[in-house]
Amino acid sequence: MIRQMKNRYLPDSSVIISGQILDFIQNLDFKEDVEIVLSRVVLAEIENNANQDKTTGIVGIEMLNDLRKIVDDLQKERQKTIKIRVYGERPSLEQIKLNTGGELDAVIRIHANDVNATLITSDDIQAQMAEIEQIPTIKLKSVEEQMIKGQRIQHFFDNESMSVHLKAGCYPMAKKGSPGHWQLVAIGDKLLTRSDLEEIGSNIIKEAKNDINSFIERDLPGVTVVQLKTYRIVICKPPFADGNEITAVRPLVSLSLSDYDMNEPLVNRLERAEGILVAGSPGAGKSTFISALTEFYLDKRKIVKTLESVRDLQVPPEVSQYGELDGDFEKTADILLLVRPDFTLFDEIRTTGDFKIFSDMRLAGVGMVGVIHASSALDAIQRFIRRIELGVLPSVVDTVIFIREGQIDEILKMSIRVKVPYGIKDVGLARPVVEIRDYVNNKLMYEIYEFGSNIIVTPVGKGIKRKSSYKRRSSKKRRKSKKKYNKGRSYSKKDSYYEKYMDNPSKPSSNYMGVDYGTDNKDSRFVLDDNGEPVIKFGIVFGKKSLVLKAGTDCAQMYVDIFADDMFVASCQINKYGDITISKDSPLYKKLDVAVEKGMEIYGKKT
Numbered sequence: 198m199i200r201q202m203k204n205r206y207l208p209d210s211s212v213i214i215s216g217q218i219l220d221f222i223q224n225l226d227f228k229e230d231v232e233i234v235l236s237r238v239v240l241a242e243i244e245n246n247a248n249q250d251k252t253t254g255i256v257g258i259e260m261l262n263d264l265r266k267i268v269d270d271l272q273k274e275r276q277k278t279i280k281i282r283v284y285g286e287r288p289s290l291e292q293i294k295l296n297t298g299g300e301l302d303a304v305i306r307i308h309a310n311d312v313n314a315t316l317i318t319s320d321d322i323q324a325q326m327a328e329i330e331q332i333p334t335i336k337l338k339s340v341e342e343q344m345i346k347g348q349r350i351q352h353f354f355d356n357e358s359m360s361v362h363l364k365a366g367c368y369p370m371a372k373k374g375s376p377g378h379w380q381l382v383a384i385g386d387k388l389l390t391r392s393d394l395e396e397i398g399s400n401i402i403k404e405a406k407n408d409i410n411s412f413i414e415r416d417l418p419g420v421t422v423v424q425l426k427t428y429r430i431v432i433c434k435p436p437f438a439d440g441n442e443i444t445a446v447r448p449l450v451s452l453s454l455s456d457y458d459m460n461e462p463l464v465n466r467l468e469r470a471e472g473i474l475v476a477g478s479p480g481a482g483k484s485t486f487i488s489a490l491t492e493f494y495l496d497k498r499k500i501v502k503t504l505e506s507v508r509d510l511q512v513p514p515e516v517s518q519y520g521e522l523d524g525d526f527e528k529t530a531d532i533l534l535l536v537r538p539d540f541t542l543f544d545e546i547r548t549t550g551d552f553k554i555f556s557d558m559r560l561a562g563v564g565m566v567g568v569i570h571a572s573s574a575l576d577a578i579q580r581f582i583r584r585i586e587l588g589v590l591p592s593v594v595d596t597v598i599f600i601r602e603g604q605i606d607e608i609l610k611m612s613i614r615v616k617v618p619y620g621i622k623d624v625g626l627a628r629p630v631v632e633i634r635d636y637v638n639n640k641l642m643y644e645i646y647e648f649g650s651n652i653i654v655t656p657v658g659k660g661i662k663r664k665s666s667y668k669r670r671s672s673k674k675r676r677k678s679k680k681k682y683n684k685g686r687s688y689s690k691k692d693s694y695y696e697k698y699m700d701n702p703s704k705p706s707s708n709y710m711g712v713d714y715g716t717d718n719k720d721s722r723f724v725l726d727d728n729g730e731p732v733i734k735f736g737i738v739f740g741k742k743s744l745v746l747k748a749g750t751d752c753a754q755m756y757v758d759i760f761a762d763d764m765f766v767a768s769c770q771i772n773k774y775g776d777i778t779i780s781k782d783s784p785l786y787k788k789l790d791v792a793v794e795k796g797m798e799i800y801g802k803k804t
Contacts, residue, residue: 206335207234207284207314209305209323210242214257215406216399217319217337219267222279230278233268235261236308237285238301252421252432253413255395256402284312299326306332319407348397349404350430350445353384359449359480365391365441372480375450375603379480394441398432401425401443414507414520422507429509448511450603452485454493457605463636468497472559472593473566476577477600483568484510486600487542490566491516499539504529504554510544530554533563540564552584556593567594574599574607575643575654578633582652587645588613590631608636618646619657622740623778723751733757733801735777737793744786746777748801757801761792768804 212218225231243261246254268279285308292300302323309316315333318324324336353361357373361384369385398421405411405423414422419437423430425445433442454464467473467490475490477483491512494501501516504526508518517536522528527550533541543555546569559565571577574597581590591611599607612634617627633643644655724734736747746759753773759766767785769777779786792799 204229205232205234205312205314206317207236207305207309207312208239208317209236209302209320210239210257211320211323211406212317212337213239213243213260213264214253214402215319216260216263216403217407218317219260219263221317221335221337222264222267222271227271227275227277227279230280232280232282232314233264234308234312234314235281235283236305237283237287238304238308240283241287242301246416250418250434250436251416252398252402252434253416256399259395259399284308302326306330309333348393349400350397350425350428350443353445354447357449358384358447360444360446363389363394363397363443363445365389365394378602391441394434394443397443398441401430401432424507424509427511429507446509448484448488450485451511452489454489456489457486459605460637463608466596467493469564471564472595474577474594474597475566475568475600476571476574476597478572479570481600482603483600484544485603486598486605487544487566487568488512491542494540500537501540501542502533502536502538503542503544504533505544506547507545510542526550526554530558533558534561538563540566543567545570546580549584552581556585556589559593560589571599574609575633578609578611578645579654582645582654587631587647587652588629590645596636609633609642610636618648618653619644619655620742622743622745623772623776625772625774625776625778731803733803735799735801737799740781742781744779744781744789746779746799746801748775748777750775756804758804759789759799759801761789761797761799764792764797766792 206221208218208221212221222231222233240261243254243257247258248254265281268281271277272279285304288296288301288304292304299322302320303326306316306323306327308314309327310330310332315335316323316327317335317337318327319337321336324334327334350361353363353369353371355371355373358371359374359379360372362370362372362381366388368383368387369389370381371384372379372381374380401423402413402421405413405425408426411423411425414424416422417437419434421432423432428445428447430443430445433444434440454467459467475483475486488511491501491503491510495513495515501512503510503512503516503518505518505520506526508520510518512518519529519533522532541558541563543551543558543565546552546555546567555565555567569577569580571580577597577599578590578594581594585593591613595611597607597609597611598605599609601607610633611631613629613631615627616630617624618630628646631645632641633645634641641657644653644657646653646655723731725731733748733752738745738747748755748757748771752771753775755771756768757771757777758768759777766788771777779789789799
């Protein structure tokens, strides 16, 4: 049994920042004089955090000031001597670098042993090491909530509040309502001061330090992120923000998958989780849906893990919530593969590294469900473009569920196939195309494909405007003119191709305006002109968005000059299918269009 040194105490930073040292001193039995020894290592640690605008450092300095005031009051009240003295030297640079290994905690224990003081701590490892080293130690238990004095963040919430927004110089505000139907309302008629915000922030840190289900997620210069039980709290102050500010968010409703309108095929797809994205705007109900999905997987006897930058998802205790390992999600992913989860929920995919990890885990065979901020289901997919290869996109994400106002608003599914993209007529431009379809009716909604160095996202069957009656009449007149031109057009009535065509004219193609009078590209189009020179008689097809000159596969890859009667028009290369495709927007199309209207003969000469 280690004998505690009477009336001389050395607190470490854990009990100072949490405020437990204040209650400990006030509850002492002052039969003799008391001495409180402050290690310079503890003071240096608190000062360093305060200089970096970390909330823990500012709270620590506040607690030290309160400690001195309490000591002065107790001396007057109980007529006993209570001294505060500082001992030791500031830590060296080497000791600071080794702090992650417990170097500074070891120096604090050495100081307690040097002055024959009882070490006061709330840290389990510090207490156990002190006992091993036979240093008298008192380990303080967590502070009860009733002992927290002053304003608390919980006081601003009621049963309808989803989030509370506090800022110095403003009235306290809260978002109330249901997912997707929030209203920002004032919840007080008194302007908040900087002191109010500092008091509330200080109490948040105290509670987080003393509650086993709470923790400080991040403590950076000017901002601190705290998970206080079910509350996710962000404390901001200058220089990060223009003033002191506290935002607290909590889950308001809890649902199961049966509360959502889903058919059996969708439930089966969720059960496989072959790359699912849950998208929506902030406050739309994504986290509520994910919580319901987690319980669904647990009911199926599956092992579920989460990846969260800020661990604030409300999930059952059977689900392990993983954060960044050594500040890097890639290291967390390495460990995740070792624990072999059936499903992994990746909350708030934002950075390129997050997208890469989601892709790697999915391609490794892990069932992945990702949460992403987006204003539409298509926007969620577009955030993956350029971050991963387009060809593997459907293998990484095959289903996108868009949440709006707390309900499933849209479901898209993806697949890949080789085809000619929508709006392109040249079969030579066939390529891998990612098809995005509506999950309910299987209707093709969008296509994604590469065109040169660009990635094109094309809406299919959406946003196509109907032509006015004037334009329809004009188009009809032009089609009639071109049909008439095609029907009677020939380079020479003596050539066998003309006779073949007149004996069996081609029928109009459903994909083209006008008559395609030479779609069989296996036939050679070489004929002789009046001077006996070989020329190419083109079959002409007017498409909706292009004009096609058909020369036959014998002329494939050939360079030719195009003439309208004796007028030179352009030089082109015939593609491997024996065609020259001219876009409707090009100047060449307009030249040929005018030539056809005038009845000019269109032919080509090999260059």
